[in-house]
Amino acid sequence: MSKTIRVTVWNEFRHEKKDEDVKSIYPEGIHMTIANHLSKEGFEVGTATLDEPDHGLTDEVLNHTDVLIWWGHLAHHEVQDQIVEKVQQRVLDGMGLIVLHSAHYSKIFRKLMGTTCSLKWREAGENERLWVVQPGHPITEGIGEYIDIEKEEMYGEFFDIPQPDELIFVSWFKGGEVFRSGCTYTRGRGKIFYFRPGHETYPTYHHPQILKVIANAARWAAPSRGPVPRYANVQPLEKLR
Amino acid sequence: MSKTIRVTVWNEFRHEKKDEDVKSIYPEGIHMTIANHLSKEGFEVGTATLDEPDHGLTDEVLNHTDVLIWWGHLAHHEVQDQIVEKVQQRVLDGMGLIVLHSAHYSKIFRKLMGTTCSLKWREAGENERLWVVQPGHPITEGIGEYIDIEKEEMYGEFFDIPQPDELIFVSWFKGGEVFRSGCTYTRGRGKIFYFRPGHETYPTYHHPQILKVIANAARWAAPSRGPVPRYANVQPLEKLR
């Protein structure tokens, strides 16, 4: 219970290097903003980015990560397939995964979902309200009835995902759309949370309620140490009585 | 497959008698507007209303109903508990149930859900968009990506229902709210569909897409003739091999 949860925050980290507006919001990168908050919340936090060797996701790193957070946008295709497969295997083995915003279209999320994960979008800096539709869920701890974001990119339905195990948030956008913004899944022994907000041109990851949801989700997604399944040709249970 | 589906449309039928505006929209009552459409669609249709003896829901009627449609608002408390119990039993035995709009607060829906079924509301004649979030579902056959209703009463989350088996529609309201507007459940052998639109002061049940959803739902909710479970003190399966 009280064991420290080890989080790795993975970020594509390209926008922040080449776009002055984004850099001004996230001078050290989106990953550092999230990592700094999680450190304060008592997690053991590391970071990894696309342009590091193995994208920063060596076996050493992955094997010592309880929960992986993923943000990507421009360069999903540059992520090596063999790394994606390792991450998938770690999730099936119990590592938690939090998929943020445009990472709906990342290789790892699409591989785990089995669908295209496509959606509608519009970049118009419009008001988003994330309504809680599962108020007893640990991911909503300390959150109000809705989270108000002044300006965000719009994502609209149909969002081509499997029906979530639990639907936690539904977004309202001023322009007329709705979106399933907070979705949980279990794949193998691993827990997955997709969380919509976080376009790079808005200061969304400085929003206290958004940071709180990410921290809640990291606690919820930490491995549970249940049984390790055996896949094998087995004999009848010996001691049937 | 080709057997005609027998639908009974139940309506409280009070607003239409005492409110001129409502009467002008539904001169014969909400039930007749829905029943007339379903007749044209090939269903065998009857109606029943609150002020009839047994609310029109005699054993004879219930036992010959495949799908019951329910609209109520002002007088939920006037529905007799013994009739509610009969309807519940029929649902558990396989009868389909379609619960419309303010019937979210009917005795029968609350009894089948086990929750308060409470929500937020606002009567301000505002624009509603029902977005399809499960486009492969038979209830959405022939429907576009969303249904646009010019003016409706608003219902907002949190809607205190069990997580639906399938979430089909999510509504957007101009004033800033969202709502899980189309929800399916199975209880016993019976299929249930809650469908939000239909405030009595708007011509919602004349909207072709809304009528199409109701007809689709009636086809989907018809009984499936699967096994009739036996609840009993049983002997071991004799022929274990």
Place this chain on the structure above:
Amino acid sequence: MSKTIRVTVWNEFRHEKKDEDVKSIYPEGIHMTIANHLSKEGFEVGTATLDEPDHGLTDEVLNHTDVLIWWGHLAHHEVQDQIVEKVQQRVLDGMGLIVLHSAHYSKIFRKLMGTTCSLKWREAGENERLWVVQPGHPITEGIGEYIDIEKEEMYGEFFDIPQPDELIFVSWFKGGEVFRSGCTYTRGRGKIFYFRPGHETYPTYHHPQILKVIANAARWAAPSRGPVPRYANVQPLEKLR
């Protein structure tokens, strides 16, 4: 996170008084066996039984209970409806509820499920195996691939419950039946876990793995302190931007 979880173990406590065999297994009652284990696990534990005033479930007790555990069998009908309604309201407000074995037929479980909660049964002291089908779930922490119980009463499908939010255990019985033995639900803000084993004539609640599941479930079901929903006639969100 680190706040002590307050559990109340409710027991009908009739079998243990009048049946010598049951008394020899649970001299202080089933509730004390479970309560003693949970105390060792760090919970703050109280008990309540049918024949106490208000069945031991005064407002004072209920309002200071995070998770209520419920065992009943012979005397479900003796539980007062007004107490059942208070318990239901507390669950909707966030109190966890763990429903054990024959309490599938308790008033409180049936009220929260909306179905008959009926099943097949056979008292033949036969071997039960509870297989884990959700190995990443916190309720399975520290459990093997299955739990083996030498002798138990059989419960068989069809079990007339709503499809669980999460199915955690499925039982195998030597005589030829299966059963959905570990089922989670959310109702309102409250988490519910139904757990099948525990017939009074077998020492099931002395089984270390069964006790572990109950302790895991009590941690999982503790309230999450998410938003308190407001059900009301509301104005449009003032600060839409």
Place this chain on the structure above:
Amino acid sequence: MSKTIRVTVWNEFRHEKKDEDVKSIYPEGIHMTIANHLSKEGFEVGTATLDEPDHGLTDEVLNHTDVLIWWGHLAHHEVQDQIVEKVQQRVLDGMGLIVLHSAHYSKIFRKLMGTTCSLKWREAGENERLWVVQPGHPITEGIGEYIDIEKEEMYGEFFDIPQPDELIFVSWFKGGEVFRSGCTYTRGRGKIFYFRPGHETYPTYHHPQILKVIANAARWAAPSRGPVPRYANVQPLEKLR
């Protein structure tokens, strides 16, 4: 409603050519046994096998298939990736898919699930009972409380699949295991049904109840003609009122 459903039965068709025992049970192949039954049931039926060009799954064939049935075992790896991708796309576009027995490990099923789809197994010709746990579902129409198969290969939990949208059957095996034997999923607009029985050395696909389930599933999985989602950069809904 009354439109004829076009089914394509795909079979690896290797066992039947090289193993005399299998050939004696399925002289024309497993696919022909299933196809003949579906023809009698009023479906328009074609077949396709691994060793045909494009595995018999040309664009022409796929585009005129409403429901694809898939049986494979020895040679999953010989199925070309590009064909698998086409089948996946067709499922997301609405084609139904019925996955039989050892095809749990086919490329197409694993791709759509996002998990390993691994399990336990034992070939010991033991008694299987498939219990219905969702008796109101159309897939169980005309089926009894359980289906009894005298001899089958055992499959045991943990079965590494996403939690099914609906769990229809749970199997009991004499040797002590259980298995989630009938599982539905929606992916994109397509409906998927996994159905466990059918090891090639047993006459399972001559069993009338097994054939009935497959026919029921083919009706259930046929496309629903709901909305075709648009994934695009969209403008605000023009006619917001």
